[in-house]
Amino acid sequence: MTSRFSPLRVFLAATVILVSLGLYVVANAIQFASDYRMVTHTYDVLRTLDHIESLKHQAVAESRGYLLAGRADNRDNFWRIGGELQREADLLAERVVDNPPQHERAVALRRALDARLRLSVQAMQSRTPGEAASGTAATIVTAVRSGDADVARRLEQLRMAENQLLSKRSARAERSAWLTLFAAGVGIPLSLMLIGYAQRRLARENRDRKVAERAASASNTELNATVEQLARLSDSMAALSQYSGMLQGASDAQELYEITATTFRQLLPGMGGLLYVIRASRDHAELVAQWGGAVAPNDPAPALQACWSVRRHAPFAMEDLRHGLRCSHIGRPHGAEDVHGLCVPLSAHGEVVGWLSLQGEGRGRIPDESLAIRLCEQLSLALANVRLRESLRHQAVRDPLTGLFNRRYLEESLAREIARCQRRGQPLAVLMLDVDHFKLFNDRHGHAMGDAALSAFARMLKTRCRPEDIACRYGGEEFTLILPETDLATALERAEDIRAGAAMLRIGDPGASMLRITVSIGVALMPEHGDVGLELMRAGDQALYRAKHEGRDRVAVADGRVAAAV
The missing domain is CATH 1.20.1330 (f41 fragment of flagellin, N-terminal domain)
Known part of the structure; x- marks a missing residue:
């Protein structure tokens, strides 16, 4: 035995x-x-x-x-x-x-x-x-x-x-x-x-052999260190895997910030964290997330050069914020306690998109610094991917020249707004707009000036839209405006306001001769002229063609009523 x-x-x-x-x-x-x-x-x-x-x-x-x-x-x-x-x-x-x-x-x-x-x-x-x-x-x-x-x-x-x-x-x-x-x-x-069990056996059997006991104790210490190292490695890998999976499932940047704050709070307890994201203008960053207790004052909107990690494109450790070198976006700590910190840049595809600042009490380097850096690497890629998805989503529904919604978004939105107004028992108006003689304008003044005219008209149209209105570029020089919960009288008033605003536009450089444009507008109303999107747009088109046939620069209603131009 x-x-x-x-x-x-x-x-x-x-x-x-x-x-x-x-x-x-x-x-x-x-x-x-x-x-x-x-x-x-x-x-x-x-x-x-x-x-x-x-x-x-x-x-x-x-x-x-x-x-x-x-x-x-x-x-x-x-x-x-x-x-x-x-x-x-x-x-x-x-x-x-x-x-x-x-x-x-x-x-x-x-x-x-x-x-x-x-x-x-x-x-x-x-x-x-x-x-x-x-x-x-x-x-x-x-x-x-x-x-x-x-x-x-x-x-x-x-x-x-x-x-x-x-x-x-x-x-x-x-x-x-x-x-x-x-x-x-x-x-x-x-x-x-x-x-x-082996330790107990050794204690009983080797009381008289002190040298062998010390050797066994040293071996035991080494084994325990190995076990702890394996446990930390396993925990780090599991935490990194879970964090990466959650980041991949985030739908927008705000979810990324919330997931990051929660994960760092769990994996680095006792550490305060601040997440900065560089704005699109690239002139400064803004504080988008913060967790833990603030152990030092921080600038909520620092310049890019305020962080050493962004300058060096590498993590920057601060062992003593009270007396040592520190980033300028971090102020001197309050009180008498020592504070240490770490800033890690967030970069993906060769571009720095922000940085993460960690702070804790005491001197020296923060614990689990390598884990924090690996978590930041995952955050950088996820943040870049979310920005890319948001950019593609914007390009899919926006017209690049005018910034208005495109025809695909128009068709989806019109069906949705018609259903919503029908549920509420409210009317809906559709305005079909067309820039008069635009082909002649393009041939005479060039495509660049034609693009400038369309852009100027789109900007004017945005200023005359309510938050719930939907302005779209239907194609070429044609535009469509959806007016939910709008009756005929209000729609005619809005159309006349847009027609007059277009007539007052001046296209070109201030020092040169200014060009003018006019628009013709056709108005269709739900349910009088149809209760589906195709019928309303066809009715608005017919009214638009009649307005052009009767002299342009005017507003026409689908059933034959024409609003007198001012």
Whole structure:
């Protein structure tokens, strides 16, 4: 019995358990890193799909703009966007080459995109200069819709497959983290129990051998340090994995700030934190999140050069804020206690987007500094991704020239506002606006001056909109204004105000001759002229055409009533 459970064998068993546990943790860490790379790869593929879809919509919009207005810049933009769309489709095929089914779908998507672009090219080539559109363009509407549906279906197939892969890979990474925690939770206590048992045996059997007892104590201390190090490594990896997953699921920047504050408060207790984000103007930063107790005064809107970590593009540790070198956005601490701190820059894609400042009582470096730096690396990437998504979302619904909503947003919003007004029993007015003789204005003064005229009119239109109104650029020189909960009399008053505001606009440089424009406006009302968006817009178009036919620079109502121009 004594031979089977000798202290030496017990220590050997504990060592085997610890080594096995360490190898298992390392293997799981390698597997986790591989899963994380695959998850990142999946996100890259999804972002590429979103970019392809956005470029496709932009290319279609430019081709339609050319068909409607015949503007050369629409045609040039179409060729540029079409080339970029083909390059993105090729890049997508390269990224999924390791997945044969996805690669086949990507190749099929490239063919569908090429076919759709060819339809747009045929439509633009069939357009006769000086005319709105040719008869040939009208005959390919069915083919265009079929091509759009085919591209949308293939994009959705690719996106669904990638989302399935993302779910599997994320689940595998989470399973690896939990298995690591389970192994550590079982192996470490078992090892400690074996070590404790061996210590008791050694204390009983070696009372007279002091030298051997000291050697055993030293060995025990070393093993305990190893166990603690493995436990800290496991905890850090689990915390980093959880933080990264939560950041990837954040929908906007505010959620990122809240997740960051909560995570740092849990992982670095007793440390105060301040998160600064650089504004778009790049002239100063603003404080967007704060947690923990403030141990030193801080500037809520510091300049970029106020932080040493931003200057050096590297973490900057401050071991004594009271007497040592510190960032200028941190004031001298109050009271008599010593304070130390750390500033970490937040940079992604080669650009600094902000920094994180940590402060705690005492001198020296903060505990778990490497963990704080790794958390900041995850925050930097997540913040850059959120900004990119917000930028793409803005580009998808806004017209780049005027800043108004585009036609796609108009169609979605009009249906929503009609349903809302119907539920409330309120009217809704639709104004169709068109700049008079805009083609002649473009031909006489150039496209640059035409763009300036459209931009000036859009700015004026924004100033005459309520917060609940929706102003959109329908296409070319045509605009649409949705007025929820507005009756006919109010709609006519608003339309006349817009018409008069357009007539007072002056286009051009102040030193040169100022140009003028006028607009014609058609007014349609729900439910008098229709209760669906297409009917209202068609009624507004008919009124707009009548206003142009009767002399332009006036307001016309869909049922034939015309408001006298001031």
